[in-house]
Structures are given as structure tokens and as C-alpha cells.
Amino acid sequence: MSDTDVGRLLVSCRDQPGLVAAISSFLHAHNATIVQSDQDTTDPEGGHFVMRLVFRLPGLEEALEELTAEFGEEVADRYDITFRLRIAAERTRVAVFVSKLDHCLLDLLWRQRRGELGVDIVQVVSNHPDLADEVARFGVPYAHIPITRDTKDIAEKQQIELLAGRVDLVVLARYMQILTGGFLDALGVPAINIHHSFLPAFVGAGPYAQAKERGVKLVGATAHYVTEDLDQGPIIEQDVARVSHRDTVADITRRGADVERSVLARAVAAHCADRVVITGRTTLVF
Amino acid sequence: MSDTDVGRLLVSCRDQPGLVAAISSFLHAHNATIVQSDQDTTDPEGGHFVMRLVFRLPGLEEALEELTAEFGEEVADRYDITFRLRIAAERTRVAVFVSKLDHCLLDLLWRQRRGELGVDIVQVVSNHPDLADEVARFGVPYAHIPITRDTKDIAEKQQIELLAGRVDLVVLARYMQILTGGFLDALGVPAINIHHSFLPAFVGAGPYAQAKERGVKLVGATAHYVTEDLDQGPIIEQDVARVSHRDTVADITRRGADVERSVLARAVAAHCADRVVITGRTTLVF
Amino acid sequence: MSDTDVGRLLVSCRDQPGLVAAISSFLHAHNATIVQSDQDTTDPEGGHFVMRLVFRLPGLEEALEELTAEFGEEVADRYDITFRLRIAAERTRVAVFVSKLDHCLLDLLWRQRRGELGVDIVQVVSNHPDLADEVARFGVPYAHIPITRDTKDIAEKQQIELLAGRVDLVVLARYMQILTGGFLDALGVPAINIHHSFLPAFVGAGPYAQAKERGVKLVGATAHYVTEDLDQGPIIEQDVARVSHRDTVADITRRGADVERSVLARAVAAHCADRVVITGRTTLVF
Amino acid sequence: MSDTDVGRLLVSCRDQPGLVAAISSFLHAHNATIVQSDQDTTDPEGGHFVMRLVFRLPGLEEALEELTAEFGEEVADRYDITFRLRIAAERTRVAVFVSKLDHCLLDLLWRQRRGELGVDIVQVVSNHPDLADEVARFGVPYAHIPITRDTKDIAEKQQIELLAGRVDLVVLARYMQILTGGFLDALGVPAINIHHSFLPAFVGAGPYAQAKERGVKLVGATAHYVTEDLDQGPIIEQDVARVSHRDTVADITRRGADVERSVLARAVAAHCADRVVITGRTTLVF
Structure with a gap:
């Protein structure tokens, strides 16, 4: 596994049902394997949802731009998510x-x-x-x-x-x-x-x-x-x-x-x- | 929200692609909203996958037995998962x-x-x-x-x-x-x-x-x-x-x-x- | 050595030359052996002198009243010292x-x-x-x-x-x-x-x-x-x-x-x- | 007060009565004012006595050699003391x-x-x-x-x-x-x-x-x-x-x-x- 195959996704939005499923299913569908994730909600009712994921995806460096665009269209737009997606090794x-x-x-x-x-x-x-x-x-x-x-x-x-x-x-x-x-x-x-x-x-x-x-x-x-x-x-x-x-x-x-x-x-x-x-x-x- | 509507799921198995998606999609499909989750893999290659989730599900107390059985059949058996699913307030x-x-x-x-x-x-x-x-x-x-x-x-x-x-x-x-x-x-x-x-x-x-x-x-x-x-x-x-x-x-x-x-x-x-x-x-x- | 043979002396006054010598010589002259002492001056010029001593003196319990009086007359009055002298085991x-x-x-x-x-x-x-x-x-x-x-x-x-x-x-x-x-x-x-x-x-x-x-x-x-x-x-x-x-x-x-x-x-x-x-x-x- | 007027004395020997008095009286007699001291005995009976003193003495730098010799003769030899006496600012x-x-x-x-x-x-x-x-x-x-x-x-x-x-x-x-x-x-x-x-x-x-x-x-x-x-x-x-x-x-x-x-x-x-x-x-x- 190359260092540039490990990515990191930080997600933040209003809490809604199905967010973890939507995000993780997107990654799985794009052949990414999650190796670490943390997720929290500031308040179980009406709070703010935050999630940080580390995943590996062979060829991430080449795929990053497209992956970002697709995550935007397929997930972020739907849930009004602010996100940052990048190669973990990026300085x-x-x-x-x-x-x-x-x-x-x-x-x-x-x-x-x-x-x-x-x-x-x-x-x-x-x-x-x-x-x-x-x-x-x-x-x-x-x-x-x-x-x-x-x-x-x-x-x-x-x-x-x-x-x-x-x-x-x-x-x-x-x-x-x-x-x-x-x-x-x-x-x-x-x-x-x-x-x-x-x-x-x-x-x-x-x-x-x-x-x-x-x-x-x-x-x-x-x-x-x-x-x-x-x-x-x-x-x-x-x-x-x-x-x-x-x-x-x-x-x-x-x-x-x-x-x-x-x-x-x-x-x-x-x-x-x-x-x-x-x-x-x-x-x-x- | 009643105290008995909050559940906790602890999952442990050999690492495989799609685990976070499978687990979170199962919960979402059963109307549970994840409020906190942590997941880790002891080694990105051939390691052990561990995940802890806190979720709320109105009526969890009544639904617990069935939910447990279904998680066993639909997810745990498929991925050879060891899990513990219970009401968070349970002492x-x-x-x-x-x-x-x-x-x-x-x-x-x-x-x-x-x-x-x-x-x-x-x-x-x-x-x-x-x-x-x-x-x-x-x-x-x-x-x-x-x-x-x-x-x-x-x-x-x-x-x-x-x-x-x-x-x-x-x-x-x-x-x-x-x-x-x-x-x-x-x-x-x-x-x-x-x-x-x-x-x-x-x-x-x-x-x-x-x-x-x-x-x-x-x-x-x-x-x-x-x-x-x-x-x-x-x-x-x-x-x-x-x-x-x-x-x-x-x-x-x-x-x-x-x-x-x-x-x-x-x-x-x-x-x-x-x-x-x-x-x-x-x-x-x- | 009995527990009641161990005494404690806490001293506080304006800093002056010879204080440690005067206090320790007094104790030595009265057959007390110092087992622990800490002393400090809040400011080397014009500061406040503070000293805490632990000593043992066989028969301290009986001698305490007289020792206190003599320390007052021989040392404390001379240097305008505030002090507390008591048996260490006193609660x-x-x-x-x-x-x-x-x-x-x-x-x-x-x-x-x-x-x-x-x-x-x-x-x-x-x-x-x-x-x-x-x-x-x-x-x-x-x-x-x-x-x-x-x-x-x-x-x-x-x-x-x-x-x-x-x-x-x-x-x-x-x-x-x-x-x-x-x-x-x-x-x-x-x-x-x-x-x-x-x-x-x-x-x-x-x-x-x-x-x-x-x-x-x-x-x-x-x-x-x-x-x-x-x-x-x-x-x-x-x-x-x-x-x-x-x-x-x-x-x-x-x-x-x-x-x-x-x-x-x-x-x-x-x-x-x-x-x-x-x-x-x-x-x-x- | 010059920096070179502050001295430090570290003393170590078998515990005996009168050590604090002897050491502090020596310093007082030589015009040194103790500004900080700590003393301890490893065991109240038959233990080891250790004392560290910081003092100021105008003109210490010039007097150091003589002071060291006199402390040796007047105090250290008598009590079989190991000591180190030096200017605190010495590196x-x-x-x-x-x-x-x-x-x-x-x-x-x-x-x-x-x-x-x-x-x-x-x-x-x-x-x-x-x-x-x-x-x-x-x-x-x-x-x-x-x-x-x-x-x-x-x-x-x-x-x-x-x-x-x-x-x-x-x-x-x-x-x-x-x-x-x-x-x-x-x-x-x-x-x-x-x-x-x-x-x-x-x-x-x-x-x-x-x-x-x-x-x-x-x-x-x-x-x-x-x-x-x-x-x-x-x-x-x-x-x-x-x-x-x-x-x-x-x-x-x-x-x-x-x-x-x-x-x-x-x-x-x-x-x-x-x-x-x-x-x-x-x-x-x-």
C-alpha cells in the first residue's frame, strides 16, 4: 500500500438520520476501505453532526478529484454537508x-x-x-x-x-x-x-x-x-x-x-x- | 426521548471491506439514528476491526430482541462478527x-x-x-x-x-x-x-x-x-x-x-x- | 522513640541575619535533634522569613509548655517572631x-x-x-x-x-x-x-x-x-x-x-x- | 547585591545532634545570611543527614577559598561531613x-x-x-x-x-x-x-x-x-x-x-x- 492511497474525510452538517450509512456506503461503493472513523453529534436532538474517516483506496491520488466531485453530488449536496476530502499524507x-x-x-x-x-x-x-x-x-x-x-x-x-x-x-x-x-x-x-x-x-x-x-x-x-x-x-x-x-x-x-x-x-x-x-x-x- | 430508547452496539471481527457501511445501513434501515460512533482497525492489512456505536431508536426496549436477531442474521453471520447489542442505560x-x-x-x-x-x-x-x-x-x-x-x-x-x-x-x-x-x-x-x-x-x-x-x-x-x-x-x-x-x-x-x-x-x-x-x-x- | 517525642515548629517573621542559627541553636541547646527542616525567604532583601522544623526530643510532651515559654523569651521576642510549636502527632x-x-x-x-x-x-x-x-x-x-x-x-x-x-x-x-x-x-x-x-x-x-x-x-x-x-x-x-x-x-x-x-x-x-x-x-x- | 554574592552549600554526613545549629552558626558567624535551606534525615535513628543551603555573603567570590577552608576545619572535620561549597551562579x-x-x-x-x-x-x-x-x-x-x-x-x-x-x-x-x-x-x-x-x-x-x-x-x-x-x-x-x-x-x-x-x-x-x-x-x- 502506498502512502498516497490513504485518504481522510472530515464531514460536518446538521444532524439527520442515515448520515453514517450514506457516507460509509459511498466510500464502500468507490472501493475505499475505512480504517478508522470517529463520529459525534453535539446534541441528540437538533444537534450538529461531525464525522472524521480515514480510508485506503488504491490509486487515490489519481482518483481524488473525481471522488471529491462525486461525493459532492451524491452525498454532500443531498445532506447540506460541509466536507474536506484529501490525501492523509498531504502536508x-x-x-x-x-x-x-x-x-x-x-x-x-x-x-x-x-x-x-x-x-x-x-x-x-x-x-x-x-x-x-x-x-x-x-x-x-x-x-x-x-x-x-x-x-x-x-x-x-x-x-x-x-x-x-x-x-x-x-x-x-x-x-x-x-x-x-x-x-x-x-x-x-x-x-x-x-x-x-x-x-x-x-x-x-x-x-x-x-x-x-x-x-x-x-x-x-x-x-x-x-x-x-x-x-x-x-x-x-x-x-x-x-x-x-x-x-x-x-x-x-x-x-x-x-x-x-x-x-x-x-x-x-x-x-x-x-x-x-x-x-x-x-x-x-x- | 426516553432513556431506554438509546442503544449501544459493540462489534468485533476480522477486517473486511464494507463493514461500516453494512452496520450503519442496517441501523438506518431499522430507524435507528447513530449519535456517536468510533471505529478502528488494529492493522490496515489483515487486522482486527472494532466498532462501537451509540444510537437512538424510539421503542428500542420492545424492539431489542428482534433487532438483535436480525442483526445476527443480516450482518453478523455474513461477516463472522462478534457483537453485543444492548440498551445503553442497562446496568x-x-x-x-x-x-x-x-x-x-x-x-x-x-x-x-x-x-x-x-x-x-x-x-x-x-x-x-x-x-x-x-x-x-x-x-x-x-x-x-x-x-x-x-x-x-x-x-x-x-x-x-x-x-x-x-x-x-x-x-x-x-x-x-x-x-x-x-x-x-x-x-x-x-x-x-x-x-x-x-x-x-x-x-x-x-x-x-x-x-x-x-x-x-x-x-x-x-x-x-x-x-x-x-x-x-x-x-x-x-x-x-x-x-x-x-x-x-x-x-x-x-x-x-x-x-x-x-x-x-x-x-x-x-x-x-x-x-x-x-x-x-x-x-x-x- | 515515642510518637509524642516528635515536635514541629513553624516560624514566621521579617527576614534578619542569624535566624536559622538562633532557632536551631535553641533547639540543640534544649536537646532536640532536627530531623527535617525547610526554610525560605520571600525576597532576599526586605522579605519575609518562614521556617518549618520537625525535631525529636525525648520527653517532649512534658517539656512542651516550658519549651514554648523559653522559645518565646529567648528567640521569638528578640526577633519579633510569630511561631507555632506543638507535638507533631497532635490532631x-x-x-x-x-x-x-x-x-x-x-x-x-x-x-x-x-x-x-x-x-x-x-x-x-x-x-x-x-x-x-x-x-x-x-x-x-x-x-x-x-x-x-x-x-x-x-x-x-x-x-x-x-x-x-x-x-x-x-x-x-x-x-x-x-x-x-x-x-x-x-x-x-x-x-x-x-x-x-x-x-x-x-x-x-x-x-x-x-x-x-x-x-x-x-x-x-x-x-x-x-x-x-x-x-x-x-x-x-x-x-x-x-x-x-x-x-x-x-x-x-x-x-x-x-x-x-x-x-x-x-x-x-x-x-x-x-x-x-x-x-x-x-x-x-x- | 551582586550575583556572585550568592553561595550554595550542600552537606551530607551521618546524622548527629547539632548539625543544623553548627552549620547555620558557622555561616552566621561569617556574615552569611541564609535565604533558603532544606534539610532531611533519611532515618530519624542512625540515618543520613543531608542539607542544602543558599546564602548571600557580600564579597563571597573573594572569600570563597578561605570560607571553604574554614568550614572544613571548623565544621566538616568535626562531624565527618562531605560538602560542596560554591558560588550559586557558577556554571x-x-x-x-x-x-x-x-x-x-x-x-x-x-x-x-x-x-x-x-x-x-x-x-x-x-x-x-x-x-x-x-x-x-x-x-x-x-x-x-x-x-x-x-x-x-x-x-x-x-x-x-x-x-x-x-x-x-x-x-x-x-x-x-x-x-x-x-x-x-x-x-x-x-x-x-x-x-x-x-x-x-x-x-x-x-x-x-x-x-x-x-x-x-x-x-x-x-x-x-x-x-x-x-x-x-x-x-x-x-x-x-x-x-x-x-x-x-x-x-x-x-x-x-x-x-x-x-x-x-x-x-x-x-x-x-x-x-x-x-x-x-x-x-x-x-
């Missing part, structure tokens, strides 16, 4: 936005090089020049686009021009600028942010200093989709680490950084494996 | 075996009373009289069946007579006796044991003392199905807790007890929700 | 306040019976009669003191009369009433509360429903000292459990309950072992 | 041994660059050339010393010559060669290894494949001091990560790699902060 093209802190960015670059995340990092964008050398070593282009209050509009336009049609996902790896709604619309692909706290605790700036001041015993990090409302987007992944009174704000920041990079990597991997579905303000993660 | 009848330590037993009794585990504890069996009063308070019969080396055969016969036809599961909640292969055969239902270590570390007696002696930084507990090979049965659930050099063997034992009771409760809940499938020496847990 | 007298949910209360009663927490639960107080039978089985008096908006004053007076001089600590084990500042003053001993969220996330009512609505991936619990500001007291212990989109609010509540009982038990044990020192809004936990 | 000189896997090595190099571990990595040694470029980017010398069964003796001699007098610690960051007792003796400094399992489970080769085969639900990593007995040295740190039946051996290996790098980093940081004391087969970690 997601990612742009990483970063400011000066390197831990999340480097972890993503390392993991990409090890083949862990299912991504191709095709561009790094930063409002600072600091990490250019580091990124160059991985052979990834680094665009330094400075931002001041006055140049935000222009900078966002530059970013959009740079990325247009080249990326499937933007990852904010400790990028210390707020993306405007206009930017997100123009971008047209999802963006994932890592927030350095266990949201909704410590919304806003300086969460580790807030955590020290409040005397919490755990600090956390939250990866979420970016929406116009800062720190309010649908959460993909969270985790925490234990801290004690002996830890200074610097210690807490270091421990937090370890959590941030692993939470962000898990969120990116889940997104790129088509494991995440947004439903309203929240997500389903298979 | 598993459980006998708990215990010696003198109360923490796992009490936790199960509390959780049953709170309606957490999907079980009816119909009998407690012990080789000691110590916990009789405690169990009586929960309104559960307590059978004191002493065991010596010479009376093991007789005791096991008594146990089998006591439980025959009355239980779907036996839980060993720190029961300090080894069950013989003959007993397990005669019992005819699965048995789950809690071992007080992170298996396969510290197989055998006194694992917490062994852990102290070896200076480990984490101690754990393992819930597994009971087989004739002591501590070698398929693992259902495991967890660990952090210990330090300041902890005495008594401290470690206490921390371990907390892990034991929660691991055992999770394993029992998973089993009773038809989430566990044994495949060879291991399990799939959905 | 803390506790009143547990509860409403209708039993999981935290039962866990405390059960751990007390096992001798785990270093406490004597001398009284349970509830604004509901529901848990009276359960508590009676542990041989602990149960006072049902109903509270309405109009009777809160009278009820608090009754509670104070009931407890005056009888307890060293009050534990709120899911007690659904707010304690007034007047009550806390009159009580004169610390109170520990378990809040069913990872504070400061989800302050206030219905935190598990809030957690579901926000789509968080972890839920937590926080044990803290009670102050007049609801949910703002110094935090003693916190922990979290993982939840997923498949968990209903009821599922999350159950998982949360497990975290609540273990976090509360750990906080009570730490307090009763003289491991917790309040410094401003936060705590040091040795 | 431990480390050689990292590695084969082909880069995750532990890169994490150490990166943490060193961030100033996290209290180390100077002065040399990387490998039996393979693969990671030379990567290491060069961090400005650390890379010695490629190939090893075959026949050249092991010569290779170990080369390694010893390379490192003699230059390092305080050797870290085996997934180094796939066994160090001989002769090498360890000649080395004369401690060595820390990361074993890719939760020891003592899965001793030996291929632990992740063993873990998959046994169906465990958690995989772990163990950092321990290297002794002649493979995988039997005193454990410094351990941790685990959850895996499921869906994880392949490759998935488990990846999750394990994340645990390995964080466990190794924590162990190295603890060692270099003088937080670890070996007592027989085990360690105390403050």
Missing part, C-alpha cells in the same frame, strides 16, 4: 508569525524537520529581525515586517500579499500583535494562537506575573483559533504545569514556555490531521 | 471481591450510589469478615468465604454457586487471593483486577516497598483483565502519582491507594460502557 | 460545613478514619438535613442549622455557639453559603474552602456549566483560605482533570468532583501538618 | 554524548543558550557524524569518535583524553553505547543517562516496542546516574505521557521523545543546582 502549508521569543517557533521547526506535524512551514513572518538567522538555518524564508501603530494597515497588507495562496494555516507562535478582523478576512485561512495562560484565567497581558501575584499553584497555556475577540476564540488544546512559591516570575515564565510549546505543537498537529471541528464558540477534537 | 451486574483494604471497594460503592458507573453491585465477596458492616450500610449482601491453602477448592466452588447467573462482571478490589484458571472458566464472565503498581514494573508482592527501595519518583496502579497468568492480563487503565524521598513506604502506600481507586473506577466505568475490547494481550479502549 | 480539631453534595465530606470522613489527615472531625454543620445519616455512621455529630435570607444572622450565631473553643479549623466541603466577615471574625480560626474551578477562571456560580460553554479542555478545583472576598482568599492547592467535547455538563461535574475531593484533602492535610504559611494574598506551601 | 561544565537522535541534545543546547540549566556545554561527543552541523551552530565543539566492538577500548581512551579536567558532568543524551566501569572510573565525574522507559519497567532495548506489545496506557522516561549496572543507577527524575491503542510504535516513540527531553533537562538542572544527593541506590532531590 499543510503553514506560515508562522513570531515576535522575539523563540521557544514555540523553534519547537515547530524542529518537529517539522523530524516529520512530526504533517506541515510544511513555508514562511516565517516577524515584526522583529531577531530570529532571522535561526530560521535561515532551517531553510525557511523569514520576512521582517516591522509594525508601529501608524504602519499597522500597511504591514497587514504586506503580510497578506506575501502569503496569498501560499498557506493553509497561520500559526501565531508568541506573536505580540493583535490581528485585525480585516486581516483575518483577507487571510482566508484559519489562524491558531498560543496564549500563555490557562484561559479564561488571566486574560490579557502579563499572565505569568498575574499568576505569581495571585499565588496559583498551576500555570497553563491555551491554543485557540484566532477571532476578532482577543483570547476568546475556540479552544483547541490546553495544559498546565505545577509551580510553587519558590518559583520567581522568571521561573514561572520558563515553566510556562515548556507548556506553551507542547500545547501549540499538539494543537497544530491536531488541526493538520483534520481532528478539529469548530462548533460555535467551542471545538470538537477527535 | 452491569457486578460482584466485588475484597480482602481487608477498603479504599477501592468503598469508592465503587459510593460511585454506584451516585449513579456514576453504570453498575449494580449485587454482591460483595471477601475472605475476611472485616468489611461486612461497612458494606451492609450500602444495602449490598456480603459473603464471607474464608480461604486457606486447603480450602481453596471448596471456597471457589462456594463463590461460583453464589454468583452463578447473577453477575456480568467480577471486580477484584484489592482481593489478596489468586483466582485459578478453573475458577475463571466456571465464572464465565470477565474479571477486572487492580494491581498496585505501574505494570510491568514491580510485578508481584509489595510493589510500594519495591518502589521505595528502587527510589522511583512516580508510583502507579494498573487495572487489567484477570487471566491465569498473574499480573499479565490485558491492561485497561493506568495512572501514576508523584512521590519523593520524603515519602515513607506508608506515605507511598497512601498515595498509591488514591491512584488505585480512581484507576479501578475508570476501568470499571469503561468496561460497563462497552468501551473496552480485548485484542490478544492488549485492549482497545474507546 | 487538628475540625468542623466540616456541607450542604447537600457528599463527595468532599465523605472523603474527609473516610480519610480521618484511616488516620490520613492528622485531624479529628468533631462536628459536621449543614444547612440541610440530607447527609445526617451518612455522618452518623462515622460517629460524628451533625448539626442541621437551616439558613434563609432572613435567618442568616441567627444561623451564624448558632454556628459560632456550637463551635466556640471546640475547633482549630473549619472546612467548607461544598457548603453553598457565603460566610460573612462578622462570622469569620467571631470564629477566630482559619477556614478552608473548596471552589469547583481552577481559580481565577470561572469565579462565581456554575463553573462547570461555564467551562462547558467556553469549551475548555481541562477543569479544575481550588482549595483556598476563606476571606470576606468570595473566591479571592490565598490559594493552598489546585489541580485539573482533562475533559473533552464528548463530556456533558454532568460528566464534567463528576470529573470535577473527583478533583475537588482530592484537592481539598491535600489542602487540609498540608494545613494540619503546619505546611502552609499565608503571606499577603498568597501562601507558601512546604 | 557546571558539561559534555553531552549522543548518537543519532537529536531531540535531547537540541533541547539541552537550546536551554543552555537561554541560560536555563546552569550549565556550559563545552563538548559534544558522538559515535556518529550526523549531528555535527547542528551542534556547530551552537558554537560547541563536536568530537566524532566512532566505536566498533574492536575499537571500544581505544575510543574510550580518546574520550577520556578529550575530557580530562574539562568537565564536571557527562550527560548521555540518547547515547547508544554502554560505558564501561573502567571508563566511569577514569572519567571521575558523574554521568547522567536518559532511559526511554519508566524504569524499572522495560529494562533494556526497544522499550517503546515493548510498551506497545504489552498494551500499556502510559509511556515514560527515566533520568538516572550511570553505574556499571545498566539501567540500575540511582533515579533522579521520571515522567510519563498517556498513549492509546491508536498510537503506533512510531507515535509512541514521538510522545516518548517529548518526555525524554523534558525529564533529562529537569534532571540536569537539578544536578547542577546541587539539588540531588545519592544515598545508596536512590537519590534525595530537594
